[in-house]
Amino acid sequence: MARQKKINEKKSDDKRQRILVGAIKVFSTKGFHGSKVSDIAREAGVADGTIYLYFKNKDDILIQLFDESLKVLLNDMRKALSEENDPLKKIRVFIRMHLDSVEKYQSLAEVMQLELRQSSKFMKEHTPKRFTEYLNIISDIIRRGQETEIIRKDMHPAMMKRAIFGAMDEIALGWVLSKQRKRRTYELAECADKLADIFLAGLTLPKQGS
Amino acid sequence: MARQKKINEKKSDDKRQRILVGAIKVFSTKGFHGSKVSDIAREAGVADGTIYLYFKNKDDILIQLFDESLKVLLNDMRKALSEENDPLKKIRVFIRMHLDSVEKYQSLAEVMQLELRQSSKFMKEHTPKRFTEYLNIISDIIRRGQETEIIRKDMHPAMMKRAIFGAMDEIALGWVLSKQRKRRTYELAECADKLADIFLAGLTLPKQGS
Amino acid sequence: MARQKKINEKKSDDKRQRILVGAIKVFSTKGFHGSKVSDIAREAGVADGTIYLYFKNKDDILIQLFDESLKVLLNDMRKALSEENDPLKKIRVFIRMHLDSVEKYQSLAEVMQLELRQSSKFMKEHTPKRFTEYLNIISDIIRRGQETEIIRKDMHPAMMKRAIFGAMDEIALGWVLSKQRKRRTYELAECADKLADIFLAGLTLPKQGS
Amino acid sequence: MARQKKINEKKSDDKRQRILVGAIKVFSTKGFHGSKVSDIAREAGVADGTIYLYFKNKDDILIQLFDESLKVLLNDMRKALSEENDPLKKIRVFIRMHLDSVEKYQSLAEVMQLELRQSSKFMKEHTPKRFTEYLNIISDIIRRGQETEIIRKDMHPAMMKRAIFGAMDEIALGWVLSKQRKRRTYELAECADKLADIFLAGLTLPKQGS
DNA sequence: GATGAATGAGCTTTCATTCAT
DNA sequence: GATGAATGAAAGCTCATTCAT
Numbered sequence: 001m002a003r004q005k006k007i008n009e010k011k012s013d014d015k016r017q018r019i020l021v022g023a024i025k026v027f028s029t030k031g032f033h034g035s036k037v038s039d040i041a042r043e044a045g046v047a048d049g050t051i052y053l054y055f056k057n058k059d060d061i062l063i064q065l066f067d068e069s070l071k072v073l074l075n076d077m078r079k080a081l082s083e084e085n086d087p088l089k090k091i092r093v094f095i096r097m098h099l100d101s102v103e104k105y106q107s108l109a110e111v112m113q114l115e116l117r118q119s120s121k122f123m124k125e126h127t128p129k130r131f132t133e134y135l136n137i138i139s140d141i142i143r144r145g146q147e148t149e150i151i152r153k154d155m156h157p158a159m160m161k162r163a164i165f166g167a168m169d170e171i172a173l174g175w176v177l178s179k180q181r182k183r184r185t186y187e188l189a190e191c192a193d194k195l196a197d198i199f200l201a202g203l204t205l206p207k208q209g210s
Numbered sequence: 211m212a213r214q215k216k217i218n219e220k221k222s223d224d225k226r227q228r229i230l231v232g233a234i235k236v237f238s239t240k241g242f243h244g245s246k247v248s249d250i251a252r253e254a255g256v257a258d259g260t261i262y263l264y265f266k267n268k269d270d271i272l273i274q275l276f277d278e279s280l281k282v283l284l285n286d287m288r289k290a291l292s293e294e295n296d297p298l299k300k301i302r303v304f305i306r307m308h309l310d311s312v313e314k315y316q317s318l319a320e321v322m323q324l325e326l327r328q329s330s331k332f333m334k335e336h337t338p339k340r341f342t343e344y345l346n347i348i349s350d351i352i353r354r355g356q357e358t359e360i361i362r363k364d365m366h367p368a369m370m371k372r373a374i375f376g377a378m379d380e381i382a383l384g385w386v387l388s389k390q391r392k393r394r395t396y397e398l399a400e401c402a403d404k405l406a407d408i409f410l411a412g413l414t415l416p417k418q419g420s
Numbered sequence: 421m422a423r424q425k426k427i428n429e430k431k432s433d434d435k436r437q438r439i440l441v442g443a444i445k446v447f448s449t450k451g452f453h454g455s456k457v458s459d460i461a462r463e464a465g466v467a468d469g470t471i472y473l474y475f476k477n478k479d480d481i482l483i484q485l486f487d488e489s490l491k492v493l494l495n496d497m498r499k500a501l502s503e504e505n506d507p508l509k510k511i512r513v514f515i516r517m518h519l520d521s522v523e524k525y526q527s528l529a530e531v532m533q534l535e536l537r538q539s540s541k542f543m544k545e546h547t548p549k550r551f552t553e554y555l556n557i558i559s560d561i562i563r564r565g566q567e568t569e570i571i572r573k574d575m576h577p578a579m580m581k582r583a584i585f586g587a588m589d590e591i592a593l594g595w596v597l598s599k600q601r602k603r604r605t606y607e608l609a610e611c612a613d614k615l616a617d618i619f620l621a622g623l624t625l626p627k628q629g630s
Numbered sequence: 631m632a633r634q635k636k637i638n639e640k641k642s643d644d645k646r647q648r649i650l651v652g653a654i655k656v657f658s659t660k661g662f663h664g665s666k667v668s669d670i671a672r673e674a675g676v677a678d679g680t681i682y683l684y685f686k687n688k689d690d691i692l693i694q695l696f697d698e699s700l701k702v703l704l705n706d707m708r709k710a711l712s713e714e715n716d717p718l719k720k721i722r723v724f725i726r727m728h729l730d731s732v733e734k735y736q737s738l739a740e741v742m743q744l745e746l747r748q749s750s751k752f753m754k755e756h757t758p759k760r761f762t763e764y765l766n767i768i769s770d771i772i773r774r775g776q777e778t779e780i781i782r783k784d785m786h787p788a789m790m791k792r793a794i795f796g797a798m799d800e801i802a803l804g805w806v807l808s809k810q811r812k813r814r815t816y817e818l819a820e821c822a823d824k825l826a827d828i829f830l831a832g833l834t835l836p837k838q839g840s
Numbered sequence: 841g842a843t844g845a846a847t848g849a850g851c852t853t854t855c856a857t858t859c860a861t
Numbered sequence: 862g863a864t865g866a867a868t869g870a871a872a873g874c875t876c877a878t879t880c881a882t
Contacts, residue, residue, distance in 0.1 A: 574824065575824055575828070576815070576816050576820075576821075576824070578804070578815045578816055579801055579804075579815075579816045579821050579824065579825075582797070582800040582801045582804045583800065583801055583825055583828065584797070585800055586796040586797045586798070586799055586800020586801065586803075587792070587793040587794070587796045587797045587800075588796070589800065590792040590793065590795055590796025590797075590800075591789060591792045591793055591796065593792070593796075594788070594789075594792045605786070605788045605789075606786050606788055606789045610786075611789050614784065614785055614786070614789065615789075615793055617832060618785070618793065618828070618829065618832030618833065619828065619832060620832075621831045621832040622827060622828030622829060622830075622831040622832045623828065
């Protein structure tokens with residue numbers, strides 16, 4: 001019976017997966033509001049109703065898509081960070097890895113950048129736990145750095161996590177849009193290092209020129 | 211002068227204004243997609259149809275709201291910046307002023323942060339000229355600073371404008387959300403200075419420890 | 421004062437006329453339902469509201485247009501018919517004149533053929549008196565012809581007026597449509613005579629071959 | 631056989647049929663423009679949205695209703711005509727059958743007579759193939775008759791098909807309207823024969839008295 | 841579990857008509 | 862009489878979601 005169940009799980013998981021993959025394609029092509037549930041169903045090769053066996057509603061597809069992606073990213077990120085001890089180096093790794101992922105999963109990134117916020121309930125009611133976790137990796141690093149006197153203590157970690165994420169995110173948005181407009185002015189890999197330079201300089205040195 | 215102004219103020223402009231003000235209130239309460247055109251009409255004290263004398267459609271209300279607000283902000287910003295010569299100081303002024311505005315026009319900021327991107331056509335087809343202008347203020351300052359050897363030359367202005375704006379924007383978003391959840395961890399005024407510290411340190415000093 | 425009034429009447433009649441002429445143009449271009457009252461107003465060079473000083477509503481424009489045209493046609497028709505005594509010749513004159521008018525006032529005829537029936541109240545509630553009058557010219561001729569033993573007595577005049585009018589009307593419709601499609605298979609002038617041949621043969625001879 | 635039929639009858643076809651029947655009733659009562667889609671849905675016992683599974687839009691209901699009816703009429707007509715060889719007799723059969731159908735399907739005829747042309751796209755863009763076919767039956771008969779020297783060769787078949795159809799159609803209209811006004815002056819069955827007399831006399835004899 | 845036909849609430853937008861000026 | 866800004870009722874259509882099979 002256990003075996004039976006496992007087989008079924010696999011089957012269903014396959015459907016769930018196909019729906020998510022279909023959703024990425026459809027959302028990135030038509031946008032969230034422009035996509036019909038039946039579009040996703042067709043793309044995934046399932047019936048409309050089937051989607052509701054795996055997802056609560058249309059919003060939920062986007063949310064789970066986001067969550068799922070973050071799960072992978074969180075894993076990768078934690079593994080990569082565990083190989084580094086220096087808080088400053090960790091920050092550099094974080095930034096580099098985040099922007100690498102954007103480049104690697106372009107369609108997905110487009111959806112995240114452009115469509116995610118269109119899910120009405122997303123930002124307000126449902127800031128997903130995992131997103132908070134993801135941001136908190138940054139604040140944790142900073143807090144650790146402050147404890148070991150490596151990072152300026154007057155920088156509020158909750159503020160810094162947003163500053164760093166916001167900078168990356170907006171750069172990623174610019175990159176995604178510039179791709180759609182076929183005019184690209186900067187490459188993400190290069191940005192990652194420069195951006196890390198900026199923040200590391202700012203976080204370590206209490207001196208400023210103005 | 212008051213009289214002069216009154217003459218210039220067409221009756222129609224009054225209605226248009228009332229609709230925009232009503233829209234801010236309604237959007238910030240119910241969200242863009244949750245707001246019906248008739249809600250805005252009621253709030254503004256006009257008939258549904260009247261809205262379509264001044265706006266092409268519901269999206270257009272949001273877009274014009276954004277545009278209008280940016281017009282004011284751009285003006286104020288330019289005036290403030292013209293009193294400063296040092297590129298570094300200009301950046302500090304920019305950041306401070308931006309976050310001050312968020313604090314000053316909370317409802318409007320909420321709409322900008324949470325609802326603007328939900329207008330399907332906004333980010334993709336209609337990145338408004340004025341928004342580009344606004345961002346370009348930053349890149350112009352940086353370019354000037356690079357010419358006068360005050361700012362690191364290896365920092366791409368197009369990237370930096372997004373990094374700075376993104377950091378501010380995400381901090382503002384966190385602030386807006388924390389207000390809605392009634393848990394506030396940082397104040398914007400303080401953030402502005404810290405954030406400026408970070409970027410100025412990063413933009414001036416090519417040295418970094420890792 | 422009488423003179424004063426006459427001048428005013430002229431002025432107003434001019435406006436009324438301009439509205440009617442504008443309506444012909446607009447209706448024949450966009451169709452009745454596709455035409456906005458404001459389109460007609462613009463075409464006529466008057467304000468929207470002005471139209472309601474001369475017409476009860478949009479339907480009324482079409483109805484009066486129809487009525488007005490019929491008034492002219494009725495006049496012309498009666499004059500032409502009065503010069504003829506023979507009922508059979510009168511019928512020939514009637515058919516010829518009707519189709520001539522269609523050719524002469526093409527835009528108007530298009531409106532009559534294609535748009536008139538779209539006025540919801542037209543066919544049902546408001547078969548205009550003058551239209552009845554117009555049709556009755558035919559039945560009167562027939563009745564007269566029957567009294568003078570020239571026309572078969574077993575042909576119901578009420579039926580014949582519709583048969584003759586329907587034949588003419590459908591031929592006109594075909595002609596109007598063929599013009600719009602730029603493929604014309606027959607000319608109206610020729611039709612008129614052939615059609616008269618048909619009906620005169622049928623009305624005079626009780627014999628038939630099958 | 632009954633069972634066979636039941637199997638062939640898809641559930642969907644049943645719904646489609648109910649909508650069409652409901653539409654006849656609603657259109658003939660309230661007129662095309664006076665009917666709301668939801669009226670038809672209620673009459674058919676389906677949801678509003680269901681209608682859009684079977685019809686493109688409101689216009690399409692009318693068009694398909696027309697087309698469907700013509701399909702039946704065309705079939706019956708062709709069968710009836712195939713039993714007749716003489717072109718003149720065929721014409722008589724055609725007229726009789728057409729007017730019989732009007733009498734038999736009164737509600738449907740009312741819709742055809744009064745509402746069909748109100749579908750904005752009907753007459754202009756979408757003269758249905760089948761209607762052309764229907765009219766062409768007449769012109770074909772005439773052409774055949776001309777080839778066998780039974781019918782006058784100077785009568786343009788394209789004109790005659792419209793003349794005959796127009797006469798029938800207008801007589802039918804008068805009959806439908808007279809029913810609504812409860813004053814009936816002629817019966818269709820009688821008209822059919824008289825009308826055939828007229829046209830046959832006119833088509834066979836080139837002699838006329840005026 | 842899977843299906844997809846059916847549902848029906850919901851909303852933007854149009855435009856004939858009015859009426860204060 | 863003339864204007865045209867303002868009105869607001871009215872309805873077609875979409876599409877996320879359900880549920881009988």
